[in-house]
Amino acid sequence: MPYVIAASCIDTMDRSCIEECPVDCIYEGSRKLYIHPAECIDCGACEPVCPVEAISQDRRVPAEEAEFVADNARFFSEPLPGRSEPLGLPGGAANVGPLGVDTLFVAKYEDD
């Protein structure tokens, strides 16, 4: 039941959520932040601090942004562009630092 970051984070990346997360499970891509679904403890500390309201519980993500639930998971379960291995379970964003790369879905995402 993790929290999920959706479209409005793209090209905003305020990072206030990173300061709040008690388990360091919010990872930094190039255009967007991603919550690790297996590391998130569902505490909700990140949700109210997001200035663009990009964060919600996975079961409350607006229908038109539903793809972001799977996409947050894909960031970790599939190799990111330019990498041969998926991130898997790094056990904290500090262990890998900013990744500088997004999922294909986010990299190609265009606001309409």
Added chain:
Amino acid sequence: MNASAAAPVRSDLLVLGAGPVGLYAAYYAGFRGLSTVIVDSLPEPGGQISAMYPEKPIFDVAGFPSVRGRDLVAGLVEQAARFDPVYLLGHRAQTLTRGAGPGITVGTDRGAAVRCRAVIISGGIGTFTPRPLPAGTQWLGHGVSFFVPSLQAHAGQDVIVVGGGDSACDWALSLQPIARSVTLVHRRAAFRAHAHTVDLLRRSAVEVITDAEVTRLLGTDALTSAEITGRDGSLITRPAQAVIAALGFTANLGPIRQWGAEIVGNRYLRVDTTMATNLPGVYAAGDITDYRGKVRLISVGFGEAATAVNNAAVLLDPGAQLFPGHSSDTGPADAGPSAGMPASTGPASTMQAAI
């Protein structure tokens, strides 16, 4: 606390983590006739509930349609108090060593040692570390603190509380009648604290400054004032003899990582169906465990605590039965003092009353 020179505290069982699962394990250990020591790095019991959401209603504890976090913790502490566990709060378990015999010794970061026969690790998401206040590093311990163990210690002071969660708001409200002045500084406009608490705060005499950060602390020998910088660049100064940084916590497995237990996904301990880890005499329960089908919920953790303690009881006394009998048959085994709060009993106990 100077526990370094003290002899080890002795017990049958050591519970690492005073969250809901650890507290329930302490109750169950008492029910099985085992003496128990509980160690936690936080200064009050309740683990994640006390640190992160004391005001949140919890809806999935069997028998309680809704229970407020801090009320559940108080109930668990009272339930365990029947058997007089010894609390070592504010101690981080650091080392686990064995002698020639079956005994296990766990040392803490403050030099205390617990000599026991079995360990239950109910460490949840790990050991909590308060988030530092960057401007306050050099005043830590003499002006800047992370907790308010005693409201009276701030009598007559100008106090600045930093943060926007329940702890920050609760402390600001509780200190207001005692301190000379209380200022709450929060770097955002939105509060994470319970709406009702924020409402009380807004109507209180606490000065609330939002969209601002404490950027500098001033004083020569003692702290005298704080500079507060607004997001718009505005600078104000307030008198301050005490700054309480309630900026939340980060958690990670910490020193347990080095003990040789099998770790899954960098943050969980692998257990079998008896809740035993791969280390002899070391069990785990609650959010920290992992096995096929694991569900990380408080109700599951309570069950794991009972499983772990009963299996540990058989390990300690192979003649004992795994099934403990029903609590309703035996009644509250000769209840000791059933105070609502943990009692300090051991020589190295550094228990502080829960806030």
